[in-house]
Amino acid sequence: MTDQAPETEIKVCCASFYESELVRLFLGDVLHPGGLDLTRHLGEQIGLGSGDSVLDVACGRGASAVYLAETFGCHVTGLDYGQENVAAAEAHAAERGVAHLTAFRHGDAEKLPFDDAPFDALISECSFCTFPDKTSAATEMARVLRPDGRLALTDVTVSGAVPEDLQSLLAWVACVAGAARPDEYVATLEQVGFDGFVVEDRSGDLLELVNEVRKKLLAVELAVGLGKLDLGDLDLDEGKRLARRAVELIESGTVGYTLIAATRPS
Numbered sequence: 517m518t519d520q521a522p523e524t525e526i527k528v529c530c531a532s533f534y535e536s537e538l539v540r541l542f543l544g545d546v547l548h549p550g551g552l553d554l555t556r557h558l559g560e561q562i563g564l565g566s567g568d569s570v571l572d573v574a575c576g577r578g579a580s581a582v583y584l585a586e587t588f589g590c591h592v593t594g595l596d597y598g599q600e601n602v603a604a605a606e607a608h609a610a611e612r613g614v615a616h617l618t619a620f621r622h623g624d625a626e627k628l629p630f631d632d633a634p635f636d637a638l639i640s641e642c643s644f645c646t647f648p649d650k651t652s653a654a655t656e657m658a659r660v661l662r663p664d665g666r667l668a669l670t671d672v673t674v675s676g677a678v679p680e681d682l683q684s685l686l687a688w689v690a691c692v693a694g695a696a697r698p699d700e701y702v703a704t705l706e707q708v709g710f711d712g713f714v715v716e717d718r719s720g721d722l723l724e725l726v727n728e729v730r731k732k733l734l735a736v737e738l739a740v741g742l743g744k745l746d747l748g749d750l751d752l753d754e755g756k757r758l759a760r761r762a763v764e765l766i767e768s769g770t771v772g773y774t775l776i777a778a779t780r781p782s
């Protein structure tokens with residue numbers, strides 16, 4: 517533990533976790549279940565079009581922002597707490613030739629560094645669950661959207677209380693410890709003024725991702741055993757335990773993945 521406030525520690529830890537080589541090893545650059553197919557579906561859900569100005573809150577390494585700009589011709593601003601993620605996102609956009617359609621900023625989802633209402637649409641993938649103060653994050657999302665602006669989130673959800681063994685810092689950054697029920701996310705968004713909700717169960721996408729990670733964990737364990745890989749102080753056993761537990765919990769319906777789309781009324 518550091519002397520940071522626990523909320524700050526979660527944000528710092530989450531950002532550095534998702535900037536690490538290790539996460540790249542397991543997930544690549546698309547840091548959410550469902551891959552870019554689900555990102556496209558999200559864009560279609562909220563009717564993205566050319567000329568729209570979109571904010572991607574907690575954009576990670578910019579894979580979705582770049583993909584949305586390429587696919588829908590919209591302008592996407594990505595914001596992330598991790599400075600290295602922001603730099604990687606800028607490099608990715610330049611590589612793909614869409615730097616003119618994208619912009620990336622360092623910042624906190626709970627205190628967005630934008631004026632009121634500059635965006636037509638907002639997405640946030642697999643990140644809302646990691647924000648310690650979800651009401652502040654939702655309030656900020658509503659503030660930066662123009663009236664009639666559209667919101668689409670995909671996130672880890674639970675069907676009841678998060679089991680006690682999933683309350684660790686690792687579970688926070690793996691998006692489990694801070695997850696809530698879909699209706700709780702809807703209530704938080706409703707409370708700050710969103711309406712016109714569409715809710716879709718995407719738990720199959722989460723199960724697929726966890727199973728992929730489990731396969732890679734076995735390959736990594738083998739490489740460590742053969743002395744071909746050094747994981748430093750990473751606790752591979754804890755990672756394996758968490759992944760096994762995640763499968764159990766997804767299959768039993770305790771943990772899931774949900775798409776929530778909504779509108780900010782005029």
Ligand SMILES: C[S@@+](CC[C@H](N)C(=O)[O-])C[C@H]1O[C@@H](n2cnc3c(N)ncnc32)[C@H](O)[C@@H]1O
Pocket residue numbers: 527530531532534545546547548573574575576577578579580595596597598601623624625626640641642643646647691
């Ligand atoms: C699971 S990753 C998802 C990244 C990206 N949305 C994607 O799907 O590829 C979670 C992201 O949330 C970012 N993050 C965590 N807390 C944040 C905060 N308070 N404000 C902005 N970004 C945050 C992390 O840096 C990380 O990039």
